Amino acid sequence: MTATLTPYMARMARVLDHIDRRLDGDLDLESVSAVAAFSKFHFHRQFRATFGLSLHRYVQLARLRQASKRLADVGGASVTDIALDAGYETPDAFARAFRQRLGQSPSDFRKSPAWEPWLAAFSPLNSARSQIMPQTFTAADVVIREVAPTRVAIFEHRGDPETLDQTIQRFIAWRKSQGLSPANSTTFNIWHTERRPANPADYRMELCVGLPAGSDIAIAGEGVREGEIPGGRCAVLRVTGDTHNLEPAALFLYRDWLPDSGEEMRDFPVYCQRFFLEAPEQGTAAEVHLPLR
Incomplete structure (x- = not known):
């Protein structure tokens, strides 16, 4: 084959x-x-x-x-x-x-x-x-980093991933209304399930935007709530090019890197931070984080 x-x-x-x-x-x-x-x-x-x-x-x-x-x-x-x-x-x-x-x-x-x-x-x-140029990863691509806690506004998506775009559009509209553009605020995704669970209704992920320190942004209604991405040690894997599907990077950290590393996971899901490259039209990069003890 x-x-x-x-x-x-x-x-x-x-x-x-x-x-x-x-x-x-x-x-x-x-x-x-x-x-x-x-x-x-x-x-x-x-x-x-x-x-x-x-x-x-x-x-x-x-x-x-x-x-x-x-x-x-x-x-x-x-x-x-x-x-x-x-x-x-x-x-x-x-x-x-x-x-x-x-x-x-x-x-x-x-x-x-x-x-x-x-x-x-x-x-x-x-x-x-x-589909024809899948990205491959090695242990040398992974760095262990101490990250600071981040206060965030969270939009949660539950249910069929085919309807995720609707949540994304609400998320984008809300952050624009609050002046939280990607240029001045961080963007995170937190994954609580695999990308394609056996039962689509079980799918759950969170779209997050970092809140500036001391900001008085009102977090109420429209399906948004305040939360925190905790600080601590993380194994970090950077992905550039196509960041639409980050499951291969997450699986590499879980399945390949972690068993050989001698590290143990912390009690927090795998998440990523997304950001634009220097010229926005070049696309985005993402750093997938595996929280460690």
């Missing part, structure tokens, strides 16, 4: 690279399937099965992401030129698609990009690439 899967994935990787290099050109089914040397009659099913979204959707998202990066260059091309280069027949059609996906008009995004919704909107592209 491994012997046949590796060249298969290599062919799929060529496809993604081809798409990324030719976003301004023709990317129809026949030309793209030829890059992978697959029959066009089956390729669209193969693409969806491998990456979790259709070829058309992948190309559409990739072009929209490229357009958004061009918009972020305030001194760059006009909105109209960017819209046409992205394959839209009119600026209005581009504006509708852009607002539907990112929650901002192209002109508003150019003035003040909202990077959190941007990352959520294009996470399927990162997730697709992670």
Whole structure:
């Protein structure tokens, strides 16, 4: 199985690279399937099965992401030129698609990009690439660090993970209303269950935002409560690139690193801190924390 899967994935990787290099050109089914040397009659099913979204959707998202990066260059091309280069027949059609996906008009995004919704909107592209380029970890990647306690506001999600996006949107809206942007406040996820429990109703995780010391932010209603991420020793594993699914990193700490380390877990769940890279459009990084005694 491994012997046949590796060249298969290599062919799929060529496809993604081809798409990324030719976003301004023709990317129809026949030309793209030829890059992978697959029959066009089956390729669209193969693409969806491998990456979790259709070829058309992948190309559409990739072009929209490229357009958004061009918009972020305030001194760059006009909105109209960017819209046409992205394959839209009119600026209005581009504006509708852009607002539907990112929650901002192209002109508003150019003035003040909202990077959190941007990352959520294009996470399927990162997730697709992670299918053929899984990240591997070694013990050398893990550092033990003493972390300080952090006062946080907590949004809890319970139930089917397919509905998590609704909780995320409420979380983002609340922190924006309080002026707690990622630029001035930390972001954490605390996992109380595995990512895909046997019973989806058992899924539980918490979205947290750090509260500034001495702040008088009112924590009431809207499903938010105050709490604390306790300080202490933690094994920390940093993940860059696709941080949409951090379960492999958490499993590495639990299953591989911990038994060989001689350490013992503390009575607090695995959690992560998320943060933007130096240029927000480059995406995020995450540090997965395994609390230790």
